[in-house]
Amino acid sequence: MSLLEADSDRLLAALRGLLAEKGIASAEEIAATVSATDAATPAQGARMVAKAWTDAAFRTFMLADGTRAATSLGIPMRGLPPLGVLENTPRMHHLVVCTLCSCYPRAVLGYPPFWYKSAAYRARAVRDPRGLLAEWGTTLPAGVQLTVVDSTASYRWMVLPLRPAATAGWSEAELAGVVRPGDMIGVTVPTV
Amino acid sequence: MTLAPGMRVRVRDDWPETRGTCHIRTPHYLRGERGVVLAWLGEFPNPEDAAFARPAAETPLYHVRFDQPSLWGQGTPGDAVVAEIFGHWLEEADT
Numbered sequence: 001m002s003l004l005e006a007d008s009d010r011l012l013a014a015l016r017g018l019l020a021e022k023g024i025a026s027a028e029e030i031a032a033t034v035s036a037t038d039a040a041t042p043a044q045g046a047r048m049v050a051k052a053w054t055d056a057a058f059r060t061f062m063l064a065d066g067t068r069a070a071t072s073l074g075i076p077m078r079g080l081p082p083l084g085v086l087e088n089t090p091r092m093h094h095l096v097v098c099t100l101c102s103c104y105p106r107a108v109l110g111y112p113p114f115w116y117k118s119a120a121y122r123a124r125a126v127r128d129p130r131g132l133l134a135e136w137g138t139t140l141p142a143g144v145q146l147t148v149v150d151s152t153a154s155y156r157w158m159v160l161p162l163r164p165a166a167t168a169g170w171s172e173a174e175l176a177g178v179v180r181p182g183d184m185i186g187v188t189v190p191t192v
Numbered sequence: 193m194t195l196a197p198g199m200r201v202r203v204r205d206d207w208p209e210t211r212g213t214c215h216i217r218t219p220h221y222l223r224g225e226r227g228v229v230l231a232w233l234g235e236f237p238n239p240e241d242a243a244f245a246r247p248a249a250e251t252p253l254y255h256v257r258f259d260q261p262s263l264w265g266q267g268t269p270g271d272a273v274v275a276e277i278f279g280h281w282l283e284e285a286d287t
Contacts, residue, residue, distance in 0.1 A: 082234070099219050126221065126273055127264050146271045148260065153217045153276035154236040154253055 036076040045108035046179035095186035097125035215243035252279040
Protein backbone atom coordinates (compact mmCIF):
# COMPACT_ATOMS: atom_id res chain seq x y z
CA MET A 1 0.00 0.00 0.00
CA SER A 2 1.34 3.43 -0.89
CA LEU A 3 1.30 6.48 1.38
CA LEU A 4 -1.48 8.00 -0.73
CA GLU A 5 -3.75 5.00 -0.13
CA ALA A 6 -3.15 4.86 3.65
CA ASP A 7 -6.00 5.63 6.02
CA SER A 8 -5.49 9.31 6.89
CA ASP A 9 -6.44 9.02 10.58
CA ARG A 10 -3.99 6.18 11.14
CA LEU A 11 -1.31 8.01 9.15
CA LEU A 12 -1.80 11.14 11.29
CA ALA A 13 -1.65 9.10 14.51
CA ALA A 14 1.56 7.41 13.34
CA LEU A 15 3.12 10.76 12.41
CA ARG A 16 2.16 12.35 15.75
CA GLY A 17 3.58 9.28 17.53
CA LEU A 18 6.88 9.60 15.69
CA LEU A 19 7.12 13.36 16.36
CA ALA A 20 6.60 12.74 20.09
CA GLU A 21 8.94 9.73 20.21
CA LYS A 22 11.73 11.65 18.49
CA GLY A 23 11.17 14.68 20.75
CA ILE A 24 10.30 16.96 17.79
CA ALA A 25 6.81 18.01 18.92
CA SER A 26 4.72 16.85 21.86
CA ALA A 27 0.93 16.33 21.80
CA GLU A 28 0.57 19.50 23.90
CA GLU A 29 2.67 21.57 21.47
CA ILE A 30 0.63 20.31 18.52
CA ALA A 31 -2.63 21.11 20.35
CA ALA A 32 -1.36 24.64 21.13
CA THR A 33 -0.44 25.20 17.47
CA VAL A 34 -3.81 23.92 16.26
CA SER A 35 -5.60 26.22 18.68
CA ALA A 36 -3.47 29.24 17.65
CA THR A 37 -4.18 28.44 13.98
CA ASP A 38 -7.93 28.24 14.66
CA ALA A 39 -7.80 31.59 16.48
CA ALA A 40 -6.09 33.26 13.51
CA THR A 41 -8.83 35.04 11.56
CA PRO A 42 -9.15 38.37 9.73
CA ALA A 43 -10.88 39.69 12.86
CA GLN A 44 -7.45 39.81 14.53
CA GLY A 45 -5.99 42.04 11.83
CA ALA A 46 -9.13 44.20 11.86
CA ARG A 47 -8.71 44.65 15.61
CA MET A 48 -5.15 45.90 15.09
CA VAL A 49 -6.25 48.30 12.33
CA ALA A 50 -9.11 49.72 14.41
CA LYS A 51 -6.79 50.28 17.37
CA ALA A 52 -4.22 51.99 15.14
CA TRP A 53 -6.98 54.28 13.83
CA THR A 54 -7.94 55.39 17.34
CA ASP A 55 -4.67 55.23 19.29
CA ALA A 56 -1.72 57.19 17.87
CA ALA A 57 0.81 55.54 20.19
CA PHE A 58 -0.34 52.07 19.15
CA ARG A 59 -0.17 53.12 15.49
CA THR A 60 3.49 54.12 15.90
CA PHE A 61 4.23 50.87 17.78
CA MET A 62 2.47 48.75 15.12
CA LEU A 63 4.34 50.40 12.23
CA ALA A 64 7.68 49.93 14.02
CA ASP A 65 7.13 46.31 15.13
CA GLY A 66 4.02 44.48 13.93
CA THR A 67 4.96 41.30 15.76
CA ARG A 68 5.15 42.94 19.21
CA ALA A 69 2.06 45.04 18.50
CA ALA A 70 0.07 41.89 17.63
CA THR A 71 1.40 40.10 20.72
CA SER A 72 0.37 43.06 22.89
CA LEU A 73 -3.25 42.46 21.77
CA GLY A 74 -3.06 38.77 22.69
CA ILE A 75 -2.55 37.51 19.12
CA PRO A 76 -0.27 34.43 19.22
CA MET A 77 2.91 35.15 17.21
CA ARG A 78 5.37 32.73 18.82
CA GLY A 79 7.24 30.65 16.26
CA LEU A 80 5.67 32.58 13.37
CA PRO A 81 7.48 34.80 10.86
CA PRO A 82 7.82 38.47 11.84
CA LEU A 83 4.95 40.73 10.84
CA GLY A 84 5.61 43.95 8.97
CA VAL A 85 2.94 46.64 8.64
CA LEU A 86 2.66 48.85 5.52
CA GLU A 87 1.08 52.24 6.13
CA ASN A 88 -1.25 53.57 3.47
CA THR A 89 -1.28 57.36 3.30
CA PRO A 90 -3.15 59.89 1.13
CA ARG A 91 -0.09 59.70 -1.20
CA MET A 92 0.81 55.98 -1.06
CA HIS A 93 -1.16 52.75 -1.44
CA HIS A 94 0.29 49.28 -0.77
CA LEU A 95 -0.61 45.93 -2.32
CA VAL A 96 0.73 42.62 -0.95
CA VAL A 97 1.50 39.55 -3.06
CA CYS A 98 3.72 36.48 -2.85
CA THR A 99 4.86 35.79 -6.41
CA LEU A 100 6.89 32.72 -5.38
CA CYS A 101 4.19 30.84 -3.46
CA SER A 102 1.42 32.05 -1.14
CA CYS A 103 3.07 33.69 1.91
CA TYR A 104 0.26 35.46 3.78
CA PRO A 105 0.10 37.12 7.22
CA ARG A 106 -1.81 34.14 8.64
CA ALA A 107 -1.40 35.11 12.29
CA VAL A 108 -3.57 38.17 11.72
CA LEU A 109 -5.61 37.22 8.62
CA GLY A 110 -6.06 33.43 8.85
CA TYR A 111 -5.94 31.25 5.77
CA PRO A 112 -5.25 32.97 2.44
CA PRO A 113 -8.26 33.23 0.10
CA PHE A 114 -8.15 31.14 -3.09
CA TRP A 115 -7.42 34.11 -5.36
CA TYR A 116 -4.34 35.10 -3.37
CA LYS A 117 -2.76 31.76 -4.29
CA SER A 118 -3.77 31.89 -7.97
CA ALA A 119 -1.11 32.22 -10.67
CA ALA A 120 -3.12 35.09 -12.20
CA TYR A 121 -3.08 37.22 -9.04
CA ARG A 122 0.58 36.50 -8.34
CA ALA A 123 1.67 37.44 -11.86
CA ARG A 124 -0.57 40.46 -12.37
CA ALA A 125 0.03 42.04 -8.97
CA VAL A 126 3.59 42.88 -10.00
CA ARG A 127 3.08 43.28 -13.75
CA ASP A 128 -0.22 45.16 -14.00
CA PRO A 129 -1.16 46.13 -10.45
CA ARG A 130 -3.45 49.02 -11.35
CA GLY A 131 -5.33 46.87 -13.86
CA LEU A 132 -5.74 44.25 -11.15
CA LEU A 133 -6.99 46.84 -8.66
CA ALA A 134 -9.50 48.13 -11.22
CA GLU A 135 -11.02 44.65 -11.45
CA TRP A 136 -11.51 44.77 -7.69
CA GLY A 137 -13.28 48.10 -8.15
CA THR A 138 -10.38 49.94 -6.53
CA THR A 139 -9.32 53.12 -8.31
CA LEU A 140 -6.58 55.13 -6.67
CA PRO A 141 -7.12 58.90 -6.68
CA ALA A 142 -4.81 60.89 -8.95
CA GLY A 143 -1.42 61.48 -7.38
CA VAL A 144 -1.47 58.33 -5.25
CA GLN A 145 1.60 56.15 -5.82
CA LEU A 146 1.34 52.38 -5.64
CA THR A 147 3.90 50.12 -3.97
CA VAL A 148 3.52 46.39 -4.53
CA VAL A 149 5.19 44.41 -1.75
CA ASP A 150 6.32 40.98 -2.93
CA SER A 151 6.51 38.75 0.14
CA THR A 152 9.50 36.76 -1.10
CA ALA A 153 11.25 35.54 2.04
CA SER A 154 11.08 35.63 5.82
CA TYR A 155 8.58 38.39 6.67
CA ARG A 156 4.81 38.53 6.36
CA TRP A 157 3.16 41.83 5.46
CA MET A 158 -0.20 43.44 6.19
CA VAL A 159 -1.53 46.80 5.05
CA LEU A 160 -2.74 49.45 7.51
CA PRO A 161 -5.44 51.05 5.36
CA LEU A 162 -6.68 54.64 5.55
CA ARG A 163 -9.56 55.21 7.94
CA PRO A 164 -12.69 55.94 5.92
CA ALA A 165 -14.15 59.42 6.11
CA ALA A 166 -17.45 59.65 8.00
CA THR A 167 -16.34 57.38 10.85
CA ALA A 168 -15.65 60.16 13.37
CA GLY A 169 -16.59 59.11 16.87
CA TRP A 170 -16.91 55.41 16.01
CA SER A 171 -15.81 52.91 18.64
CA GLU A 172 -12.92 50.52 18.02
CA ALA A 173 -15.37 47.62 17.67
CA GLU A 174 -17.47 49.51 15.12
CA LEU A 175 -14.35 50.44 13.15
CA ALA A 176 -13.04 46.85 13.22
CA GLY A 177 -16.36 45.80 11.68
CA VAL A 178 -15.68 47.66 8.43
CA VAL A 179 -12.16 46.25 7.84
CA ARG A 180 -12.16 43.37 5.35
CA PRO A 181 -9.29 40.96 4.60
CA GLY A 182 -8.82 42.53 1.16
CA ASP A 183 -8.33 45.94 2.78
CA MET A 184 -5.37 44.53 4.73
CA ILE A 185 -3.83 43.05 1.53
CA GLY A 186 -4.56 46.21 -0.45
CA VAL A 187 -6.85 44.90 -3.20
CA THR A 188 -9.66 46.96 -1.69
CA VAL A 189 -10.00 49.93 0.67
CA PRO A 190 -12.39 50.17 3.63
CA THR A 191 -15.69 51.88 2.92
CA VAL A 192 -18.73 52.66 5.03
CA MET B 193 28.93 43.27 3.39
CA THR B 194 26.31 45.42 5.10
CA LEU B 195 24.07 47.48 2.88
CA ALA B 196 22.80 50.81 4.14
CA PRO B 197 19.37 52.24 3.33
CA GLY B 198 19.55 54.39 0.20
CA MET B 199 22.34 52.32 -1.35
CA ARG B 200 21.89 51.50 -5.03
CA VAL B 201 22.12 47.79 -5.70
CA ARG B 202 21.75 45.28 -8.49
CA VAL B 203 20.27 41.82 -8.07
CA ARG B 204 22.75 39.20 -9.30
CA ASP B 205 21.88 37.95 -12.78
CA ASP B 206 22.41 34.37 -11.73
CA TRP B 207 20.31 31.31 -12.56
CA PRO B 208 21.18 28.45 -10.18
CA GLU B 209 18.12 26.63 -11.56
CA THR B 210 20.18 25.87 -14.69
CA ARG B 211 22.85 24.10 -12.62
CA GLY B 212 20.75 21.67 -10.62
CA THR B 213 18.18 21.29 -7.87
CA CYS B 214 17.84 24.38 -5.70
CA HIS B 215 15.46 26.53 -3.69
CA ILE B 216 15.76 30.24 -4.48
CA ARG B 217 13.73 33.09 -2.96
CA THR B 218 14.90 35.70 -5.47
CA PRO B 219 12.12 35.99 -8.07
CA HIS B 220 13.10 35.56 -11.75
CA TYR B 221 11.66 38.95 -12.69
CA LEU B 222 14.14 40.74 -10.40
CA ARG B 223 17.34 38.98 -11.48
CA GLY B 224 19.76 41.50 -12.95
CA GLU B 225 17.52 44.45 -12.02
CA ARG B 226 18.62 47.62 -10.22
CA GLY B 227 16.99 48.83 -7.03
CA VAL B 228 17.52 50.82 -3.85
CA VAL B 229 17.91 49.38 -0.34
CA LEU B 230 15.04 50.51 1.90
CA ALA B 231 15.89 48.65 5.11
CA TRP B 232 17.76 45.79 6.70
CA LEU B 233 15.08 43.37 7.93
CA GLY B 234 17.28 41.15 10.09
CA GLU B 235 19.22 37.91 9.82
CA PHE B 236 17.42 34.73 8.79
CA PRO B 237 18.60 31.18 8.08
CA ASN B 238 19.51 30.95 4.41
CA PRO B 239 16.46 29.22 2.83
CA GLU B 240 18.66 27.87 0.02
CA ASP B 241 20.14 25.48 2.61
CA ALA B 242 17.26 25.29 5.08
CA ALA B 243 14.95 23.95 2.35
CA PHE B 244 17.18 20.89 2.08
CA ALA B 245 17.62 20.48 5.87
CA ARG B 246 21.28 21.49 5.56
CA PRO B 247 22.92 23.73 8.19
CA ALA B 248 21.72 27.21 7.22
CA ALA B 249 23.80 30.29 8.07
CA GLU B 250 22.07 33.39 9.44
CA THR B 251 21.93 35.63 6.38
CA PRO B 252 21.10 39.36 6.13
CA LEU B 253 17.77 40.15 4.49
CA TYR B 254 17.00 43.50 2.90
CA HIS B 255 13.87 45.27 1.70
CA VAL B 256 14.72 46.53 -1.77
CA ARG B 257 12.66 48.95 -3.87
CA PHE B 258 12.47 48.62 -7.67
CA ASP B 259 10.86 50.99 -10.18
CA GLN B 260 7.79 49.04 -11.32
CA PRO B 261 7.40 50.44 -14.89
CA SER B 262 11.11 49.77 -15.60
CA LEU B 263 10.69 46.09 -14.74
CA TRP B 264 8.01 45.50 -17.36
CA GLY B 265 8.21 48.40 -19.81
CA GLN B 266 4.68 49.39 -18.81
CA GLY B 267 2.93 50.92 -15.84
CA THR B 268 2.49 54.19 -14.01
CA PRO B 269 5.55 56.37 -13.33
CA GLY B 270 6.39 56.40 -9.62
CA ASP B 271 4.92 52.98 -8.87
CA ALA B 272 7.26 50.53 -7.16
CA VAL B 273 7.80 46.88 -6.34
CA VAL B 274 9.43 46.14 -2.99
CA ALA B 275 10.81 42.68 -2.29
CA GLU B 276 12.80 40.89 0.40
CA ILE B 277 16.21 39.97 -1.06
CA PHE B 278 19.03 38.19 0.77
CA GLY B 279 22.37 40.01 0.90
CA HIS B 280 24.28 37.43 -1.13
CA TRP B 281 21.97 38.18 -4.09
CA LEU B 282 22.83 41.91 -4.06
CA GLU B 283 25.85 43.73 -5.42
CA GLU B 284 26.55 47.45 -5.34
CA ALA B 285 25.38 49.11 -8.54
CA ASP B 286 27.98 51.31 -10.25
CA THR B 287 25.57 54.18 -10.90
